[in-house]
Amino acid sequence: MKNISYILIFLFGTLVFAQNHQLFDEANALYNEANYTEALVKYKTILDSGEHSAELYFNMANAHYKLNHIAPSIFYYEKALLLKPNDKDIQNNIAFARNMTVDAIDAVPEVGISKLIKNVTNTMSFDGWAKAAVIFVVFFVILFIVYYFTYSTSKKRFAFVTSNVSLLLAIVALVFAFHKFKLVEKDQPAIVFAQETKIKSEPNLRSAEAFVLHEGTKVQVLDTVSNWKKIKLSDGKTGWVLDDDIKMLKTF
Incomplete structure (x- = not known):
């Protein structure tokens, strides 16, 4: 059957x-x-x-x-x-x-170490970093075996140093893999579909208006409360928008 x-x-x-x-x-x-x-x-x-x-x-x-x-x-x-x-x-x-959108929102540029770490993390996918970690672990095991069984002082020294370097690189790759995973999970983009929507300071209609957005604007969703989504713009401003006024991009 x-x-x-x-x-x-x-x-x-x-x-x-x-x-x-x-x-x-x-x-x-x-x-x-x-x-x-x-x-x-x-x-x-x-x-x-x-x-x-x-x-x-x-x-x-x-x-x-x-x-x-x-x-x-x-x-x-x-x-x-x-x-x-x-x-x-x-x-x-x-x-x-x-170019057809109404809202002109300037992005806040990232600087310093956080930008460097993010750029390095984004050079590979989560799977890429995970595979790199596994490869370095394999190198570490092989080199450690060479170190354990060889009798030559120079070869022992070389195997010891390179095995430790491989282990260190494996740990670094693993850290970047988890960081990449967190970045992907945190990245929750959405597009405003309402022709015009009033962004509130709190998740209710009675709260003060924070700002107004128009259709086509891209936002990041930070949180959900009932039928409200907390959003963040590329310039750093945050507010609350009704679910029906936006569409999440990562729904396939």
């Missing part, structure tokens, strides 16, 4: 993939004919089937951009960037989309 189930799952997956591939081609053809709304319907159908890709998000963003949909275009460009952060086409197009 299990084999039959696996075969049925495989056949269903193949069928869905084929259908989505056809829908993607049809949507692209509609886009090239400037039928952006109809193209979006087909792209959305693919998305609803559970397929997620940078190419799909990029094309959806392009269609929304052509229709002057500020928030959706930026939202899908940002989702495409999450999957392909170094893609030049996505980077160029999102720059144009961001």
Whole structure:
């Protein structure tokens, strides 16, 4: 029975993939004919089937951009960037989309040791740092064995020093792996979808207005209380916004 189930799952997956591939081609053809709304319907159908890709998000963003949909275009460009952060086409197009936004928010530059540590941490993914730690541990074990069994004084000294260096590098890589994990977990970006939303100083409608944001602005979500999200802007300002006024980017 299990084999039959696996075969049925495989056949269903193949069928869905084929259908989505056809829908993607049809949507692209509609886009090239400037039928952006109809193209979006087909792209959305693919998305609803559970397929997620940078190419799909990029094309959806392009269609929304052509229709002057500020928030959706930026939202899908940002989702495409999450999957392909170094893609030049996505980077160029999102720059144009961001020019349509109303809010001009200056980013507070990071300086000093914190900036250096963050830059080094971001050179690799969490998996990359974890693999590096494992490799250095393996080197440490091999070199320690060499140190234990060799009789040459010079070789013992070399093996002792390099094994300790490998152990130190393994610890450093492990620290960076955990730091990268924390950075990823802490990074909870969202896009404002409301045409205009009043950001409150506390998570209730009676509290004072802190500032106003408009559609397309990117924020960081820090906390959640009931139907409110605490957000932070790139310039350091914080406040509370209603759940319905923003969309989280890391929901796939």
